[in-house]
Amino acid sequence: MKRLSLNVVLGGAIVGIVVAGAVLGAVWTPYDPLKINFVGRLAPPGAAHWFGTDEFGRDVLSRLMAAAATSMLISLSTVAAAGLLGTAVGLVSGYARGWTDRILMAFNDALLAFPAILLALGLLTVAGANSTGIIVALGLAYTPSVARIVRGTVLSLREREFVEASRVMGNSELYTVLRHILPNCVGPMTVLATSMFGWVLLAESALSFLGLGVPPPAPTWGNMLAASRPFIAQAVWLAIFPGLCISLTLLGINLLGDALRDRLDPRMRGAS
Amino acid sequence: MLHFVFKRVAMAVPTLLIMAVTVFVLIRLIPGDPAALMLGDLATPASLADLRERLGLDQSLPVQFGIWFGNVLRGDFGISITSSQPVLPLVLDRFWISARVVLIAVLLASLFAVPAGMVAAWRQNSSTDLFLVGLATLLYSIPTFWLGLLLLLFLGLQLNWLPVVGYVSFSEDPGAALLYIVMPVMTLFLHEMGVLIRMSRASTLEVLRLDYITHARAKGLSESAVLWRHAFKNAFGPTWTLIGLVLGNLLGGIAVVETVFTIPGLGRLLVDAIFARDYPVIQGCLLFIAFVYVAVNLVVDLLYPVFDPRVTAE
Numbered sequence: 152m153k154r155l156s157l158n159v160v161l162g163g164a165i166v167g168i169v170v171a172g173a174v175l176g177a178v179w180t181p182y183d184p185l186k187i188n189f190v191g192r193l194a195p196p197g198a199a200h201w202f203g204t205d206e207f208g209r210d211v212l213s214r215l216m217a218a219a220a221t222s223m224l225i226s227l228s229t230v231a232a233a234g235l236l237g238t239a240v241g242l243v244s245g246y247a248r249g250w251t252d253r254i255l256m257a258f259n260d261a262l263l264a265f266p267a268i269l270l271a272l273g274l275l276t277v278a279g280a281n282s283t284g285i286i287v288a289l290g291l292a293y294t295p296s297v298a299r300i301v302r303g304t305v306l307s308l309r310e311r312e313f314v315e316a317s318r319v320m321g322n323s324e325l326y327t328v329l330r331h332i333l334p335n336c337v338g339p340m341t342v343l344a345t346s347m348f349g350w351v352l353l354a355e356s357a358l359s360f361l362g363l364g365v366p367p368p369a370p371t372w373g374n375m376l377a378a379s380r381p382f383i384a385q386a387v388w389l390a391i392f393p394g395l396c397i398s399l400t401l402l403g404i405n406l407l408g409d410a411l412r413d414r415l416d417p418r419m420r421g422a423s
Numbered sequence: 424m425l426h427f428v429f430k431r432v433a434m435a436v437p438t439l440l441i442m443a444v445t446v447f448v449l450i451r452l453i454p455g456d457p458a459a460l461m462l463g464d465l466a467t468p469a470s471l472a473d474l475r476e477r478l479g480l481d482q483s484l485p486v487q488f489g490i491w492f493g494n495v496l497r498g499d500f501g502i503s504i505t506s507s508q509p510v511l512p513l514v515l516d517r518f519w520i521s522a523r524v525v526l527i528a529v530l531l532a533s534l535f536a537v538p539a540g541m542v543a544a545w546r547q548n549s550s551t552d553l554f555l556v557g558l559a560t561l562l563y564s565i566p567t568f569w570l571g572l573l574l575l576l577f578l579g580l581q582l583n584w585l586p587v588v589g590y591v592s593f594s595e596d597p598g599a600a601l602l603y604i605v606m607p608v609m610t611l612f613l614h615e616m617g618v619l620i621r622m623s624r625a626s627t628l629e630v631l632r633l634d635y636i637t638h639a640r641a642k643g644l645s646e647s648a649v650l651w652r653h654a655f656k657n658a659f660g661p662t663w664t665l666i667g668l669v670l671g672n673l674l675g676g677i678a679v680v681e682t683v684f685t686i687p688g689l690g691r692l693l694v695d696a697i698f699a700r701d702y703p704v705i706q707g708c709l710l711f712i713a714f715v716y717v718a719v720n721l722v723v724d725l726l727y728p729v730f731d732p733r734v735t736a737e
Contacts, residue, residue, distance in 0.1 A: 257437060261437070261441030261445070264438050264442065264716065264717060265445070265675075265713055265716070266671060266716060268672075269675035269676070269709065269712055269713070272678075272693060272697065272709075273445075273449050273709045276449065276453070276697055276702075276705055277452045277453055353566055356568075357566065357676065357679050360682070361679060361682060376569060379572075380683075383572065383575070383576055387576065390569075390572050390573075394565075394566070394569030394573070397566055397569060398565045398566065398569060401564040401565075402561065406560065409560075
């Protein structure tokens with residue numbers, strides 16, 4: 152229990168600070184994150200600019216806050232898109248069973264066999280390298296994982312008495328699925344969504360780092376890191392702070408994910 | 424055993440086929456004439472007509488897929504728009520560069536992480552366990568592209584111990600080649616250590632909680648006999664599967680590390696092809712990496728009975 156509470160406290164605190172920074176970054180930043188000021192370029196961290204300025208004299212802290220808002224928004228939208236689409240596929244597959252299930256799952260499992268980032272790279276070719284493209288590409292790339300989990304849950308639920316009772320009462324199949332089966336998929340979905348949020352955040356940062364994410368000058372942690380490379384010897388803070396933001400956020404999400412899994416599967420308490 | 428091998432190989436075939444369909448459909452989803460996309464700026468009316476006929480673009484989509492897939496099976500992945508070279512040799516050249524880095528990193532990470540995870544599980548809740556779990560969670564949370572930049576900054580720029588970026592092939596200068604891949608390998612090694620320690624620890628804990636371990640201890644077997652003969656051997660199976668997944672995933676995601684260290688590997692080839700809209704190369708890279716991913720996992724599955732003979736019995 153000691154480790155569990157440590158994970159929750161530490162993970163929750165980190166994620167809380169990042170979310171607060173992101174929400175604040177969406178409405179207010181100390182300076183305009185896009186305003187160029189060549190006079191003050193590459194200024195080290197100090198009283199005026201806590202995290203220094205970049206090669207265009209833009210305030211790094213303001214850009215990190217704006218980037219947090221962008222990353223959170225993209226990650227949330229992606230998880231929501233994958234969640235909705237994956238849930239729909241999983242519900243149909245698990246509830247219909249038979250050939251529908253076999254065909255849907257054959258495609259689903261083949262897509263699961265692709266590394267998600269590779270599938271996303273392929274989809275970006277079609278969807279285009281921008282915010283919408285990333286949400287579409289990563290959303291589709293992570294849909295098969297959701298569909299698998301939801302289908303498994305639906306398969307076990309559809310044989311339970313309360314589902315049988317709903318059918319016997321004359322409720323339509325659609326009503327039974329939406330009223331009785333779907334709400335019971337929320338538990339496993341929550342665990343998956345927590346981990347997925349971390350994967351998506353990492354994948355979005357990686358794609359932005361490669362130049363396939365949100366195009367500059369809009370800041371993301373990934374494109375800030377990529378832009379820091381030519382200046383890494385003279386302005387180390389440009390590489391340190393965005394990387395620290397990504398790593399701390401992932402650490403927080405991983406700790407929370409571990410705690411959530413411990414709670415839902417007491418057998419594995421302390422196993423991860 | 425033969426039945427097991429046959430079943431596993433047969434299971435990989437539909438997966439590969441659906442992957443091929445996915446890659447084919449992806450490129451067809453791009454608006455415009457596929458022949459014009461494939462030829463890019465090099466297109467002339469004659470070359471367009473020739474390629475349209477070769478791809479069977481006047482035929483139905485399934486026939487087009489059949490023609491394309493037949494070409495792929497013969498090793499004809501098309502011609503790169505940017506370099507005018509056949510795609511397959513290009514992909515293979517770059518693949519060996521990436522594979523070398525990935526294989527060394529995963530091998531080293533497995534050698535250190537698997538025993539570390541087992542020790543952590545054996546000493547659950549001790550200070551050793553807390554240290555190893557903390558370290559693993561930290562390493563696992565640091566993205567490879569930042570870890571790479573940090574190593575580059577400290578080992579390359581501050582301490583001047585290692586060359587910063589670039590790549591030298593082993594045939595040119597083996598000594599320099601080794602120096603150039605130390606940092607990329609170290610980046611992947613540290614990150615995968617985090618992943619594998621967690622997995623190895625979790626699967627060992629599962630085994631240590633089983634009744635036959637309690638039984639072995641109750642029989643009076645020494646702790647080392649219980650661990651080596653009964654626990655660690657059985658705990659290795661799930662970790663072995665994860666090593667296969669890690670290998671495949673790294674090949675899919677190595678582009679970021681190759682970007683940090685300017686290595687001309689397969690990941691970089693794919694990303695450059697996406698920027699250049701070099702569709703034959705994109706298609707070739709996606710299909711090839713997917714094929715390697717399935718092949719690696721197939722080999723891992725086929726070797727699984729070495730660690731857990733119950734699998735073939737099932």
